[in-house]
Amino acid sequence: MKPAAQFPAADARRLAGVLFDLDDTVLDRGRLSQSALAALYGLAESGLLLVGVTGRPAGWGQVLVRQWPVAGMVTENGIIALVQRQHRVHLLDRLSHGEREQRRAQLLALVAELRERFVELEPSDDIAGRFSDYSFDIAESRQVDAAVVRAASDFARERGARVVRSSIHLHISYDADDKASGVLRFLHGEHGIDPSAARHGFAFVGDSENDAPCFGAFEHTFGVANLRGRPSLLPRYIASEPMGKGFAEIAAVLLAARR
Ligand SMILES: [Mg+2]
Incomplete structure (x- = not known):
């Protein structure tokens, strides 16, 4: 794992979007800090498509997709996605x-x-x-x-x-999805982005075991500092700060390169 600050500027400029975990990545033990929220707005304003990818309930996704500057929320570890179209929130499930x-x-x-x-x-x-x-x-x-x-x-x-x-x-x-399969299906279904383009064009930020499929699937992967000590998790870059501060640090690296 290299320091987040070493992420190549050319790669940051080419990114189409940022996918992020919620708990202990953007949120600090459940709380959204001012700096993490500002980081989300900064990323969205720089033209990046943002999608939250969380183990939290679809019911949370229904709220966050309305309130946050995101294109969608992939919830329940990839199984259910939420999207807002024409001021209505739609729940996307493989099953009837x-x-x-x-x-x-x-x-x-x-x-x-x-x-x-x-x-x-x-x-x-x-x-x-x-x-x-x-x-x-x-x-x-x-x-x-x-x-x-x-x-x-x-x-x-x-x-x-x-x-x-x-x-x-x-x-x-009893569903086979994980965070990676769920968000790749979402990007394809909602934005017509094929999985190989998504793997190279999107960055993922996470901290925990349920993020492992995304650390494996995406080319540009970041961990926040609290991920350290879990040897099975290997994002390519790591922030020096934990949780929301680490997310803001990663966002600042991307934004500095994209300015
Ligand atoms: Mg987490």
């Missing part, structure tokens, strides 16, 4: 409404089993806005022992579910 309902029932049956076996697991406080996944709070308002998280993850995988970890949550779903 009926198929989603059926899959949800299957997911809730697994969740009931998990909660019976692993009593330490508590739902996160944002499950009401979720359509495709269920999330447990493992490090947001409480700390769940790593051995319990591992055992519960193995149990869910044995039942055919997909398990994804963020810095704060353990997500369970």
